[in-house]
Amino acid sequence: MNWFGNAPHRGRARALACLAAAALVSLSPLSAQAQEPVKLNFWDMIWGPPEYIDSAKDLVAQFNKEHPDIQVEYRSVPWNNWYQTFVTAISSGTAPDLSTGAGYQAVQLYDQGAIRPIDDVVEELKKDGELADFMPNTVDTLRYDDHYVALPWGIDIRVWFYRKDLLEQAGVKVPTTWDELRAAAKATTKDGRYGVVGSGDTGGSHFLYNALLNNGGGLFTADRKLDFKNERNVEAFEALAGMVADGSVSPASTGYNSDDRRAAFNRGQAAFTLDGPGLIAQAGEQAANIGVVPPLAGMHGDKGTIFWVNNIMVYEQTKHPEQTKTFLKWWSKNQLPLWTKGNSGQLPTRSSIAADDYFKKDAARAYVLEHYVPVGKTTATNAAGIFPALNDLEGEGAMQAFAQELWQGKPVGPIVDTAEARLKSVLKE
Amino acid sequence: MSVRPMLADDTTTWRASAREWLRSGNSLPFLLLAPSIFLMLAVIAYPMLTGFYYGFTSGSLLKFGKFVGFDNYIRLLQSTDFLHALWFSFIFAAFNVIGCFALGLGLALLLNQEVPFRGFFRVALLLPWIVPSIVSIVSWRWMMADQHALFNQIIGLFGGSPVYFLSDEHWAIAAVIAIKIWRSFPFMMLSLLAALQGIDRSLYEAAALDGASRWNQFRYVTMPQLRNISIVLCLLMTIWTVNDFDTPWLLTQGGPANATENLVLLAYRYTFGRNDVGLGSAVSFVTLAILMVLVVILLRRQRER
Numbered sequence: 001m002n003w004f005g006n007a008p009h010r011g012r013a014r015a016l017a018c019l020a021a022a023a024l025v026s027l028s029p030l031s032a033q034a035q036e037p038v039k040l041n042f043w044d045m046i047w048g049p050p051e052y053i054d055s056a057k058d059l060v061a062q063f064n065k066e067h068p069d070i071q072v073e074y075r076s077v078p079w080n081n082w083y084q085t086f087v088t089a090i091s092s093g094t095a096p097d098l099s100t101g102a103g104y105q106a107v108q109l110y111d112q113g114a115i116r117p118i119d120d121v122v123e124e125l126k127k128d129g130e131l132a133d134f135m136p137n138t139v140d141t142l143r144y145d146d147h148y149v150a151l152p153w154g155i156d157i158r159v160w161f162y163r164k165d166l167l168e169q170a171g172v173k174v175p176t177t178w179d180e181l182r183a184a185a186k187a188t189t190k191d192g193r194y195g196v197v198g199s200g201d202t203g204g205s206h207f208l209y210n211a212l213l214n215n216g217g218g219l220f221t222a223d224r225k226l227d228f229k230n231e232r233n234v235e236a237f238e239a240l241a242g243m244v245a246d247g248s249v250s251p252a253s254t255g256y257n258s259d260d261r262r263a264a265f266n267r268g269q270a271a272f273t274l275d276g277p278g279l280i281a282q283a284g285e286q287a288a289n290i291g292v293v294p295p296l297a298g299m300h301g302d303k304g305t306i307f308w309v310n311n312i313m314v315y316e317q318t319k320h321p322e323q324t325k326t327f328l329k330w331w332s333k334n335q336l337p338l339w340t341k342g343n344s345g346q347l348p349t350r351s352s353i354a355a356d357d358y359f360k361k362d363a364a365r366a367y368v369l370e371h372y373v374p375v376g377k378t379t380a381t382n383a384a385g386i387f388p389a390l391n392d393l394e395g396e397g398a399m400q401a402f403a404q405e406l407w408q409g410k411p412v413g414p415i416v417d418t419a420e421a422r423l424k425s426v427l428k429e
Numbered sequence: 430m431s432v433r434p435m436l437a438d439d440t441t442t443w444r445a446s447a448r449e450w451l452r453s454g455n456s457l458p459f460l461l462l463a464p465s466i467f468l469m470l471a472v473i474a475y476p477m478l479t480g481f482y483y484g485f486t487s488g489s490l491l492k493f494g495k496f497v498g499f500d501n502y503i504r505l506l507q508s509t510d511f512l513h514a515l516w517f518s519f520i521f522a523a524f525n526v527i528g529c530f531a532l533g534l535g536l537a538l539l540l541n542q543e544v545p546f547r548g549f550f551r552v553a554l555l556l557p558w559i560v561p562s563i564v565s566i567v568s569w570r571w572m573m574a575d576q577h578a579l580f581n582q583i584i585g586l587f588g589g590s591p592v593y594f595l596s597d598e599h600w601a602i603a604a605v606i607a608i609k610i611w612r613s614f615p616f617m618m619l620s621l622l623a624a625l626q627g628i629d630r631s632l633y634e635a636a637a638l639d640g641a642s643r644w645n646q647f648r649y650v651t652m653p654q655l656r657n658i659s660i661v662l663c664l665l666m667t668i669w670t671v672n673d674f675d676t677p678w679l680l681t682q683g684g685p686a687n688a689t690e691n692l693v694l695l696a697y698r699y700t701f702g703r704n705d706v707g708l709g710s711a712v713s714f715v716t717l718a719i720l721m722v723l724v725v726i727l728l729r730r731q732r733e734r
Contacts, residue, residue, distance in 0.1 A: 081701075083490075083701060084490075084701060087490040087491055090491060091490075091491060108704075109491070112489065112491035112492045113491075113492075114491060192576065192577075200595075200596075200682075200684050200685060201682060250575070251576075251591075251593045251596055252574060252575035252576065252593050252595075252596055253596070254593070254595070254596035254597075254684070254685045255574060255575075255593060255594065255595025255596040255601070255681070255684075255685065256574065256575070256595075257682075260570075260574055260575070264575065269575075269577070391704070392702070392703050392704050392705075395701070395702040395703070395704070396698060396702040396703040397683075397687075397698055397702055400682075400684070401684065401685075401686050401687055404684050404685040404686050405685070405686045407596070408596065408597070408685060408686070422510075426703055
């Protein structure tokens with residue numbers, strides 16, 4: 001069929017047809033959509049002081065400026081009831097395109113069908129040579145069910161801190177082993193002050209995780225079965241109980257929450273405490289009086305502490321997976337201002353960011369990055385990677401109750417049995 | 430049994446009678462009530478029925494679980510956590526109702542007299558009720574948290590050793606109850622004061638003429654006059670105490686070692702901490718059932734009197 005009639009008219013007809021087609025395309029909604037930038041919702045937890053939120057907003061604004069075809073809306077999410085916030089959003093179909101989240105959030109939500117794996121992103125990072133920039137044990141920690149479920153962005157870790165003034169007054173050296181810590185705690189317990197101050201909240205359970213991981217123990221077997229009462233764990237609990245029996249642990253620890261504990265330590269009411277790497281930065285005038293204890297050698301020479309690889313994840317509900325991944329990669333690479341301007345309490349997972357002067361100038365953080373992060377382990381130890389049940393295990397409060405009873409000076413045997421029964425019930429074993 | 434199929438005539442008749450009913454004045458109250466009823470069904474009945482169903486399933490907050498019958502309820506009855514929470518809820522409610530009623534009544538009787546600065550005290554004593562729970566409970570925490578806190582400084586003045594109120598199970602239970610009484614007594618006081626002011630003065634004059642002492646006037650005139658409002662107040666206070674989340678959560682988070690964990694905290698822990706919606710819903714419905722039984726018993730006793 002000849003659509004355009006004879007030859008002389010064919011050229012004009014073609015030109016007219018092209019014009020008409022161009023007009024149609026330019027007026028069609030498809031074209032309007034192509035011109036409009038893709039909108040993404042990014043929910044970010046509050047990972048630092050108030051200036052953190054401002055720095056994150058500035059960073060998002062920078063991305064929007066550099067990518068006019070993608071516009072990201074930033075929303076800061078408070079930690080209070082964070083789980084309910086995400087679950088409600090997912091179940092009502094209003095989940096963000098991507099969000100940051102606590103250590104086990106990605107695996108837990110992935111297990112419930114809410115998270116989109118990012119294997120392709122990790123593969124691209126590998127090809128670009130960027131994957132090597134991430135610190136060891138960070139990317140692979142977020143591998144679950146043969147998929148990468150999130151990209152690491154920050155490390156939270158527990159570190160022993162000491163009061164320089166109290167150790168000096170007692171004539172005690174900074175401990176390097178658990179035995180020395182016990183002796184130093186005993187020596188500094190006097191005049192209404194205690195060697196160690198703990199807490200009875202979630203932060204209290206971190207003392208337990210730290211002790212058992214430091215002693216070469218772990219909560220699980222390689223096949224993710226609870227292994228709570230193994231020899232190393234019990235030995236570690238007994239070491240903590242020994243300090244309580246010595247009278248070196250503040251009796252207020254059971255009733256303290258982490259803020260109370262931190263305040264008591266900063267007031268000089270205890271010589272040692274376990275906290276996150278941001279403790280010194282938040283200690284105000286007392287900062288110069290506080291030092292980081294080197295990673296302690298456990299009873300068998302092991303070193304280790306609890307750490308969480310906080311991450312950034314993509315949601316299944318996103319309508320723009322490609323643009324979301326573009327933002328994810330950009331954010332991961334350009335997040336230095338979250339520390340330099342936002343004073344985030346986290347440690348970076350990228351070596352290039354950790355190498356910045358900001359961290360070199362902060363001696364305590366630099367020390368933690370160099371000496372503690374390499375020995376950091378998750379609550380999943382000795383299983384590979386993390387898995388959803390860890391969120392229930394940490395959130396349910398069994399370890400918290402165990403810590404409270406330990407600080408009260410109750411015998412280790414019965415309280416270990418009680419905690420094990422509760423953990424088995426949580427893990428449905 | 431055979432069912433007669435609906436005929437076209439039936440539909441017409443049904444529509445006609447519905448139209449007639451709508452036109453008549455009888456339908457107006459129902460039409461006016463309809464939005465409220467719909468709202469109540471949407472925000473109370475629907476979540477309640479859904480929650481009741483969840484109690485028979487094994488799901489999490491995001492994954493709808495399978496039907497497990499009474500498994501969650503059986504697990505609860507076998508759980509020491511649940512039995513302890515039930516016991517603590519009972520102790521908490523009983524001591525709080527008795528404590529705040531006694532304190533509220535005592536202060537109401539006092540403020541019903543011509544005492545100096547009566548107006549000031551009436552307002553000042555309402556403060557614990559007005560101050561937001563987060564402010565008041567955190568302030569209490571500071572006053573009792575450790576050896577340097579206010580209470581221990583006072584104990585120290587008398588030569589006593591520090592008491593770690595929040596670190597010992599018995600002291601923590603006492604502290605949670607005491608703070609709840611402190612937060613609750615103004616409501617009792619205010620309601621009882623209003624009731625006291627409504628008692629006919631002639632009853633006291635008649636009793637005095639009959640030679641009744643102050644105690645007998647209180648026993649045979651005041652108390653019978655306060656009986657009905659007291660039952661209602663105690664009933665409300667019981668419900669509010671059993672459902673109280675703020676006091677134990679903000680003061681102890683249910684610790685130490687779950688000693689101050691009531692049924693509401695347990696339901697929260699199971700649902701959001703353990704991510705076991707079925708078990709959490711089961712705890713909530715057991716709490717509801719207990720409260721309903723209590724309400725029925727108390728209302729029946731009130732009616733009998």
